Amino acid sequence: MKISARNTLKSTVKQVILGAVNAEVILELAPGVEVTAIITKESAESLGLAExxxxxxxxxxxDVMVAID
Amino acid sequence: MKISARNTLKSTVKQVILGAVNAEVILELAPGVEVTAIITKESAESLGLAExxxxxxxxxxxDVMVAID
Amino acid sequence: MKISARNTLKSTVKQVILGAVNAEVILELAPGVEVTAIITKESAESLGLAExxxxxxxxxxxDVMVAID
Amino acid sequence: MKISARNTLKSTVKQVILGAVNAEVILELAPGVEVTAIITKESAESLGLAExxxxxxxxxxxDVMVAID
Amino acid sequence: MKISARNTLKSTVKQVILGAVNAEVILELAPGVEVTAIITKESAESLGLAExxxxxxxxxxxDVMVAID
Amino acid sequence: MKISARNTLKSTVKQVILGAVNAEVILELAPGVEVTAIITKESAESLGLAExxxxxxxxxxxDVMVAID
Structure with a gap:
């Protein structure tokens, strides 16, 4: 599947924290560069996400904002 | 200012493409890891974004989705 | 690619209207049931979307809200 | 009320699953075409949503992305 | 129509700036408290929005984030 | 920090309701004008939000839609 979202960044799952409904997934994009995703627990399980x-x-x-100091 | 958004990733502006209303801003998070933001042209100018x-x-x-191959 | 977004609805492209930066894509989910997407023109072209x-x-x-009369 | 969101699709509630804070609402747009919404439990109750x-x-x-195989 | 979005704030349209595709709508929630919306030009016209x-x-x-100084 | 989001509205926290994962934060923009935010509990605590x-x-x-009666 190829999608219209502009940013599709290769990463490695660093941690998956399952809640009752949602899951928090920490993805490592590069050494020391991490992004946190909150998806449904069902999706996390269906995708088989694990460390x-x-x-x-x-x-x-x-959905990407830009800020400066 | 400190904000509730979980992901605040340090980056360097690689390119700013100004349109009539919007601006496309390419941010480099790490060597070879880029993320594209679309913000208003007014915001890009007000923040003084440049290469x-x-x-x-x-x-x-x-706003972060997770995908697998 | 398999994605964490819960709704992945099969459809047929009914119309693509290209603007300067964005494209409006009308997708038919079922006879008479249409959904409009606004994506970047670049994505529309890269995906090869056409009627x-x-x-x-x-x-x-x-991102799905629910309303009643 | 008339709203600026482009997609207002008639549907029938197929299922409401109440969580502690959120509710998952499955809407049927056409036979076999379903879309899942996650809204607050409070909204689901206030709107009186039920099968x-x-x-x-x-x-x-x-908020509509487009993908191809 | 009654909608699941939690915030439905009464306001007065202060300004409508029509672009080629989008419209910028400035809404006054209270004296001196304004919020800017970007909607499609088509929606702005269909809703008959004017000062x-x-x-x-x-x-x-x-979609509401919280920040502190 | 200065951010590209167009709306940065001064407010006072009226109430913080902590859930297991998320927090509901009610902000008063002006007397009688309130907006509700749902952020992560972690963010609410990290920002030190309280009445x-x-x-x-x-x-x-x-992310701002416009509706009329």
Whole structure:
């Protein structure tokens, strides 16, 4: 599947924390560069996410804000 | 300012493409790891974004999806 | 690719309207049931979307609101 | 009320699953075409959603992504 | 129509700036408290928005971030 | 920090309701004008939000919909 979201970043799952409904998934994009995703627990299980899994962080460009100090 | 969005990733502006209303901002998170943001042209100008500017990519964790091959 | 977004709905592209930066894509989910997507023109072209193309509408469940009369 | 979101799709509530804070609402847009919404439990109760209720799935066009195989 | 979005704030349209595709709508929630919406030009016209129109700003609670100084 | 989101509204925290994972934060923008945010419990605690705290509601303009009666 190929998707219209502009950002599809290769990553490795560093941690999956399962809640009652949602799961918090920490993805490592590069050494020391991590992004946290909150997805449904059902999706996390259906995708078979676990520490070490190769995955992509998929983010629409309009969902990325920019800030400066 | 400190914000509730979980992901505040240090980056360097690699390119700013100004359109009529929006601006496309390419941020480098690490060598070879880039994320594209679409923000308003007004915001890009107000933040003074230009190639080489230090900036943050700010992304809510619920806006990060996870995919696998 | 398999993604964490809960809604991946089979559809047929009914119309693609290209703007300067964005594209409006009308997807038919079932006879008479249409959903409109706004994606970047670049994505529309990269995916090769045109009238009649088989495609999926991908929507996060937290982006679906519910209303009643 | 008339809203700026482009997609207001007639549907029938197929299932409501109440969690502690959120509710998962499955809406049938056409026979075999379902979309899942996650809204707050409070909203689900306030709207009186239950199996068989007529409702609308309301989705902004910029929240619809497009994918191909 | 009654919607699941938690925030439906009474307001008055202060300004509508029509672009080629989108419209920027400035809504006054209270004296001196304004919120800017970007919607499609088509929606702005279909809703008949103009300076002085009574309207609502509709915002999902998960789209509201919180920041401190 | 200065951010690209167009709406950064001064407010006072009126109530914080902590759930297992998320927190519901009610912000008062002006007397009688309130907006509800759902953020992670971790963020609410990290920002030190409590009744009476000065805070900002930060909302992207593309996340504001407009409705009329």
């Amino acid at each position: 070490g899994t190769s995955a992509y962080a998929v983010i629409k460009s309009s | 080489g500017t230090s900036a943050y990519a700010v992304i809510k964790s619920s | 009649g193309t088989s495609a999926y509408a991908v929507i996060k469940s937290s | 068989g209720t007529s409702a609308y799935a309301v989705i902004k066009s910029s | 002085g129109t009574s309207a609502y700003a509709v915002i999902k609670s998960s | 009476g705290t000065s805070a900002y509601a930060v909302i992207k303009s593309s």
